[in-house]
Amino acid sequence: MKKHVDFLIIGTGIAGLSYALKVASKGSVCIITKSKADETSTAFAQGGIATVMDALDSHEKHIHDTLVAGDGLCDEEVVRFTIEESNDRINELIAWGTEFDRKQSGEFELGREGGHSAHRILHHKDQTGAEIERALLKAVREHPDIELLEGYFAIDLITQHHLGMEVTRRTPDIECFGAYVLNPNTNKIETILAKTTMLATGGNGNVYTNTTNPVVATGDGVAMVYRAKGKVSNMEFIQFHPTGLYNPGEKPCFLISEAVRGAGAKLCTIKGDYFMERYDPRLELAPRDVVARSIDNEMKITGDDHVYLDCRPISKEEIFHHFPTIYAKCLSIGIDITKDLLPVVPVAHYSCGGIVVDSNACTSIKHLYASGECSCTGLHGANRLASNSLLEALVFSHRAARHAVSQVSHINFCEEVPDWNDEGMVFNEEMILITQSLKEVQTIMSSYVGIVRSNLRLKRAFDRMDIIYKETEDLYNKSVHSVKLAELRNLINVGYLIIKMSMERKENCGLYYNIDNIRK
Numbered sequence: 001m002k003k004h005v006d007f008l009i010i011g012t013g014i015a016g017l018s019y020a021l022k023v024a025s026k027g028s029v030c031i032i033t034k035s036k037a038d039e040t041s042t043a044f045a046q047g048g049i050a051t052v053m054d055a056l057d058s059h060e061k062h063i064h065d066t067l068v069a070g071d072g073l074c075d076e077e078v079v080r081f082t083i084e085e086s087n088d089r090i091n092e093l094i095a096w097g098t099e100f101d102r103k104q105s106g107e108f109e110l111g112r113e114g115g116h117s118a119h120r121i122l123h124h125k126d127q128t129g130a131e132i133e134r135a136l137l138k139a140v141r142e143h144p145d146i147e148l149l150e151g152y153f154a155i156d157l158i159t160q161h162h163l164g165m166e167v168t169r170r171t172p173d174i175e176c177f178g179a180y181v182l183n184p185n186t187n188k189i190e191t192i193l194a195k196t197t198m199l200a201t202g203g204n205g206n207v208y209t210n211t212t213n214p215v216v217a218t219g220d221g222v223a224m225v226y227r228a229k230g231k232v233s234n235m236e237f238i239q240f241h242p243t244g245l246y247n248p249g250e251k252p253c254f255l256i257s258e259a260v261r262g263a264g265a266k267l268c269t270i271k272g273d274y275f276m277e278r279y280d281p282r283l284e285l286a287p288r289d290v291v292a293r294s295i296d297n298e299m300k301i302t303g304d305d306h307v308y309l310d311c312r313p314i315s316k317e318e319i320f321h322h323f324p325t326i327y328a329k330c331l332s333i334g335i336d337i338t339k340d341l342l343p344v345v346p347v348a349h350y351s352c353g354g355i356v357v358d359s360n361a362c363t364s365i366k367h368l369y370a371s372g373e374c375s376c377t378g379l380h381g382a383n384r385l386a387s388n389s390l391l392e393a394l395v396f397s398h399r400a401a402r403h404a405v406s407q408v409s410h411i412n413f414c415e416e417v418p419d420w421n422d423e424g425m426v427f428n429e430e431m432i433l434i435t436q437s438l439k440e441v442q443t444i445m446s447s448y449v450g451i452v453r454s455n456l457r458l459k460r461a462f463d464r465m466d467i468i469y470k471e472t473e474d475l476y477n478k479s480v481h482s483v484k485l486a487e488l489r490n491l492i493n494v495g496y497l498i499i500k501m502s503m504e505r506k507e508n509c510g511l512y513y514n515i516d517n518i519r520k
Helices: 014-026 060-067 076-084 085-094 130-140 166-170 220-227 256-262 288-302 315-322 324-332 389-411 431-448 454-478 483-504
Strands: 003-010 027-034 144-150 153-158 178-183 188-199 238-245 265-268 307-310 342-351 355-356 368-370
Touching: 003 014, 003 178, 003 355, 014 027, 014 130, 014 144, 014 188, 014 389, 027 188, 060 076, 076 085, 076 389, 085 130, 085 389, 130 144, 130 389, 153 188, 153 220, 188 220, 188 342, 220 355, 220 368, 238 256, 238 288, 265 288, 288 307, 288 342, 315 324, 324 342, 324 454, 368 389, 431 454, 431 483, 454 483
Parallel strands: 003 027, 003 188, 027 144, 188 368
Antiparallel strands: 153 178, 178 188, 238 342, 265 307, 307 342
């Protein structure tokens, strides 16, 4: 039996939840998420959300800062409408129950982060994303017309590739009819037919060994669109956050918010040498690509496994008030950041590329939308400006909702979609095949496709990944599907795209840095 829904949403971060709340009055809504609803990259976001709220600031300044960070690859029209629409979207967040920090006067307390020329970061202490997630989930759970299914994993989008040749000939353009979804209660793959589908699947940080992303960030949306022959772009631009807590073995890596540097913390080597003045006049508040490469270079020069972040210039009162979660986390491993130097290292944090969308979040596949980190909107260009990502998700989900609502009544369900066929497949008991391949993928990407790359490293990564791809596809085509196997397959697809697009880029730009490019 097939499930029918007007609006299918895959993902429960800020992109998926805000979209759901806007389309819910216009048709049936089903949200699926592969884990618990609050296990999202949104919930992990510490710093905040950027918007102009100060009389000394302006949209033009925010636009300029975004374009500078994007290093010439931003779509200026997208940058402009995203920032100009920001205040309306923030007001909606507040109306849904999000509480941002305020001064005693009642005005919003605004932070500043790297690449920003003004204080414009709205925050909720150092748990902004968790507060946004809380408010949106509460609103969604209380909405009578939204169905939320936790633990349901999207295996693949349903397109013409799953139909017979006759249907394919009738509809030559690639069209999305819904998704095949693994039901955790039955362990069976079910068919959800949808008039419109929204991908809000987040990032792909777990293609690397060390990442600030939650374990669910395995590039599922990007991989599904790639397999469906949709357009994907700019995957070479992986943002490494400069300051992940150096605590070997911990996954995900705990993030030390950029707002800490915005409050006055400074970077130094293990010997105590403050080094950022050698790299950029903006010092610790240079864009993330500059700071991350600076740290990486210092570590290569010294041979050390990390550098230090000196938080002692920040008053104890400010640390306790603004960064209580960071303070408590560090204290739990024996580091008092009011007294001690904090060991940090760059870690994979955000993908600036993804599923290509237009100004209404429409992908190249009909009736399929994408918003949030899985998408490539043109806002970030070659490097995301800090705290622009939550804003991007809000703006594009709003535009997607407006567009989908205008279209949904003109779309029919495709009843010719076949149920998933797993005849002849067997349950794979050798989990070691999956876990070992995952380690190999992460090692390849971390060793050869990191902050600094070279043509030789990329070629080696491509050749190694090809072997794992063939082994995994062979296993996938013989096995009853599991989440771990499907995630591995998705990460291999994403890793391939990062490598391939890295090999195609012939100039250094923003987050992309290849040592062979500077020799020409």
